[in-house]
Amino acid sequence: MPVIDRIAASWYGPRALRRQRDLRAGALAVGALVLLAASLTSGCGPIEYINQVGVKAAGAVSAAKLAQADRYAPYEYTCAEEYLHKAREEAAYAEYEDAIEFGRKAEEFANKGRAIAVTKLSQSAGASSTATPASESHAPAPETRSQDEDPK
Numbered sequence: 001m002p003v004i005d006r007i008a009a010s011w012y013g014p015r016a017l018r019r020q021r022d023l024r025a026g027a028l029a030v031g032a033l034v035l036l037a038a039s040l041t042s043g044c045g046p047i048e049y050i051n052q053v054g055v056k057a058a059g060a061v062s063a064a065k066l067a068q069a070d071r072y073a074p075y076e077y078t079c080a081e082e083y084l085h086k087a088r089e090e091a092a093y094a095e096y097e098d099a100i101e102f103g104r105k106a107e108e109f110a111n112k113g114r115a116i117a118v119t120k121l122s123q124s125a126g127a128s129s130t131a132t133p134a135s136e137s138h139a140p141a142p143e144t145r146s147q148d149e150d151p152k
Helices: 025-066 074-092 096-130
Strands: none
Touching (some): 025 074, 074 096
């Protein structure tokens, strides 16, 4: 009877040709380093975006709004709001580098607007207290009716 499967023989040739080849330690280290660098750079965009746009820029725009920058520094405040909106739009398209840059600009303009608003508020508060006319500092005299008037 003929034997179909030979157990001792291999279809892949002599055993010396079938030995397992190992990577050198240096090549393995370089591969791991490349993989680590690729994973760090690809995951960094969304994290930095959340920090810059979600925390810093949004907080600065909110602080500018509380300082009434929309009234006293409308250009800077509007610019900050629009940059923040554009940063969020760019992040929606996964353009994190552009979104981070727009977030920095939004934070910068919000801080400028807040500083201008605080300065104008402090000047107006100081000016109103020192520029009070002398006639307003005293209470008005009570009205006296004359005898000639006939109240009807």
